Amino acid sequence: MLQISPPATSRLLLGDEAVALGAIDAGISAAYSYPGTPATEIMETLMGAAPDGVVAHWTANEKTAYEAALGVSMAGRRALVAMKHVGLNVAADPFMSSALVAIAGGLVVAVADDPGMHSSQNEQDSRFLADFARIVCLEPASSQEAYEMTREAFEVSERFGIPVLLRLVTRIAHSRSPVTTAPPRPTPPLDKADRPQDWILIPGNARRLWHGLVALQPELEAWAASSSHTMLTLSDDDRGLGVITAGIGRNHYLENGADLGYTPSHLHLGAYPVSAKLIRNLADHVEQLLVIEEGYPFVERRLAGVLPTRWDVLGRDSGTLPADGELTPDTVRAALGLPVRTGIDLTGMVLPGRPPQLCKGCPHEESFEALLAALAGIDQSVVMSDIGCYALGALPPYQAIESCVCMGASIGMAKGAADAGLRPSLAVIGDSTFLHSGITPLMDAVAHRTPITVLILDNGTVGMTGQQPTLLPGSSLEPLLAGLGIEPDHLHVIEITRQRVTELTALLRAEMDHPGPSVIVAVRECVEARKDRRQGTAS
Amino acid sequence: MTSDIVIAGVGGQGVLSVAAIIARAARAEGLEVKQTEVHGMAQRGGAVQATLRISPQPIASELVPRHTAAMILGLEPVEALRYLEYLSPDGVLITAAEPVTNVTDYPPLAEVHAVVRRIGGHLVEAFRLAKECGSPRAANVVMVGAASVHLPLAVGSLEAAVTEAFIAKGERVVGINLAAFRAGRAILSPATP
Numbered sequence A: 001m002l003q004i005s006p007p008a009t010s011r012l013l014l015g016d017e018a019v020a021l022g023a024i025d026a027g028i029s030a031a032y033s034y035p036g037t038p039a040t041e042i043m044e045t046l047m048g049a050a051p052d053g054v055v056a057h058w059t060a061n062e063k064t065a066y067e068a069a070l071g072v073s074m075a076g077r078r079a080l081v082a083m084k085h086v087g088l089n090v091a092a093d094p095f096m097s098s099a100l101v102a103i104a105g106g107l108v109v110a111v112a113d114d115p116g117m118h119s120s121q122n123e124q125d126s127r128f129l130a131d132f133a134r135i136v137c138l139e140p141a142s143s144q145e146a147y148e149m150t151r152e153a154f155e156v157s158e159r160f161g162i163p164v165l166l167r168l169v170t171r172i173a174h175s176r177s178p179v180t181t182a183p184p185r186p187t188p189p190l191d192k193a194d195r196p197q198d199w200i201l202i203p204g205n206a207r208r209l210w211h212g213l214v215a216l217q218p219e220l221e222a223w224a225a226s227s228s229h230t231m232l233t234l235s236d237d238d239r240g241l242g243v244i245t246a247g248i249g250r251n252h253y254l255e256n257g258a259d260l261g262y263t264p265s266h267l268h269l270g271a272y273p274v275s276a277k278l279i280r281n282l283a284d285h286v287e288q289l290l291v292i293e294e295g296y297p298f299v300e301r302r303l304a305g306v307l308p309t310r311w312d313v314l315g316r317d318s319g320t321l322p323a324d325g326e327l328t329p330d331t332v333r334a335a336l337g338l339p340v341r342t343g344i345d346l347t348g349m350v351l352p353g354r355p356p357q358l359c360k361g362c363p364h365e366e367s368f369e370a371l372l373a374a375l376a377g378i379d380q381s382v383v384m385s386d387i388g389c390y391a392l393g394a395l396p397p398y399q400a401i402e403s404c405v406c407m408g409a410s411i412g413m414a415k416g417a418a419d420a421g422l423r424p425s426l427a428v429i430g431d432s433t434f435l436h437s438g439i440t441p442l443m444d445a446v447a448h449r450t451p452i453t454v455l456i457l458d459n460g461t462v463g464m465t466g467q468q469p470t471l472l473p474g475s476s477l478e479p480l481l482a483g484l485g486i487e488p489d490h491l492h493v494i495e496i497t498r499q500r501v502t503e504l505t506a507l508l509r510a511e512m513d514h515p516g517p518s519v520i521v522a523v524r525e526c527v528e529a530r531k532d533r534r535q536g537t538a539s
Numbered sequence B: 001m002t003s004d005i006v007i008a009g010v011g012g013q014g015v016l017s018v019a020a021i022i023a024r025a026a027r028a029e030g031l032e033v034k035q036t037e038v039h040g041m042a043q044r045g046g047a048v049q050a051t052l053r054i055s056p057q058p059i060a061s062e063l064v065p066r067h068t069a070a071m072i073l074g075l076e077p078v079e080a081l082r083y084l085e086y087l088s089p090d091g092v093l094i095t096a097a098e099p100v101t102n103v104t105d106y107p108p109l110a111e112v113h114a115v116v117r118r119i120g121g122h123l124v125e126a127f128r129l130a131k132e133c134g135s136p137r138a139a140n141v142v143m144v145g146a147a148s149v150h151l152p153l154a155v156g157s158l159e160a161a162v163t164e165a166f167i168a169k170g171e172r173v174v175g176i177n178l179a180a181f182r183a184g185r186a187i188l189s190p191a192t193p
């Protein structure tokens, strides 16, 4: 079936937008995601651009997103699942085991890493997870590559029967560059995988499938070596330095390359597993290898072991590039031994920092005030918190929270602290984060009657990532909590306003003394979400 | 030659719109463009920055190397100075004069302005001019106008980009923003002899 598409014109797109369009043009039937910077715009774009009949929606968390996508694949159709890097930890269980099943319809997991931690709690490198699962990883270095690789990832996934990880980094996800799209491919028909023994991972099957995946590795490596995203250029200009770039590392290298005065031999890696053969070809040609890769020293560690070799391997581990943080054209310039540029500097003035703040009129303000008032005069207490705008409660003027680790951790950590003897032990968590990962730890607290007080800040939205709707309406929280076993006398829903700060304070005070779990839901809409809603209804 | 611009301001001031307008104009002229922007946590009333690289040739890095930018365009003076190390010795710093003082340790404004002047930068009363044009929200477009004098782009392309950016909001809003653009441009245009 041939489809005619409008003439190709290039558009300035975010890497995230390019992934979304790539997935649509690859003929996906469904896409799932949970909001998280810098991956959020993948689903936002899909929801706006996906043709009728394509399912594109937010899910409770990354694990449920991944599992849904896996089901689509079993039905023989294509699915995209998108998340930020730490989201893949949440989805790690289905992700790791999905490498063993016989993927039918293409399954692509787009993961956006955040080196430099612009908006994240760590800077883990998803290439390690692709390697851990022993699957293929593609790493775009522009929006155009993000588009093309997304399309190609579906082909690769179906060809080898494995999921494919598309690894983005912030500066690709959130940079705009021109993209030319190609005619879309039709959506594959429903075609249910007919070998359940390749989907039922009981030990007998799993051993056979794992054996097959391990045996497939040389083929995957050969494919990566021959991929158009892998490029080896041997140069006789200079036989000293060989440069290996991966993903966006190439861009920072090329930014400086012209100043070198010669052209080093260069291997660019856009597809993994790393091709050992191409690395050997490059190494045979040079004396020294500089690895320029964003994130952890993933390729560098493949090259430099503990044993001495004839080659100097330079990179993040060797100290040639900074061991942490985001690569820049300047750090790469220094690693290439090029002179540092100078210019105007700001002398004699210290600039104030300008950290992010809660929006004016944010409902969290009143909740934090009540929390501080409730804890006033108490010698020892702990307030665990979570991922969301309310993590800004760590900063002045509130300084009201004491932890922010991962989605849902506030409740589990509050339970642990209470078990350890720390009382009162509180957890402050948003409605969406609670639905994502807060229910199960609360179940633990209910089952063991642990004395914790959970304050759910129900602002009706995923605020920090740009006001995506919370999966379930706030009204569903009360029956959900009651159903979990929170006793009616210790379950409160309060519409939080300036006038009711004292009331919330009193509630918190009372519940902190309760010898079992209690939950207070403080309800008020996020001001940004309200603005969006009003604009939406106005137009 | 790549022309790099660092656009700086505070969350909510319209930094991304400025980048989008200039990028649109550059694309209309057939130039290569790479633009970075900040989303998520960093936007909540905090410092926001976008970069724009424009060139007739393909552009390598997404990021602007230090001491090479042709322009720093500030929607707020302290934010403009924050990226001074990116400015090339022959680059230009143009910033809105009005401060956003949502921090406790904001330095005396006179000192901030003195530093801008000392390094040969331009101060533009963007919010005053925008108000005169009909809406203080157009201050960011005043700054596009001020920048236009030093951008490697035709006025016509920039005005067309401003029009396209606001067309969905109606003719009145387009009018206000075009006036804002012209008011900003007039401030930095060399006086006609």
Ligand code: SF4
Pocket: A357, A358, A359, A361, A362, A363, A364, A389, A459, A463, A464, A526, A527, A528, A529, B044
């Ligand atoms: S986006 Fe909403 S929840 Fe986040 S700080 Fe602003 S008002 Fe508060």
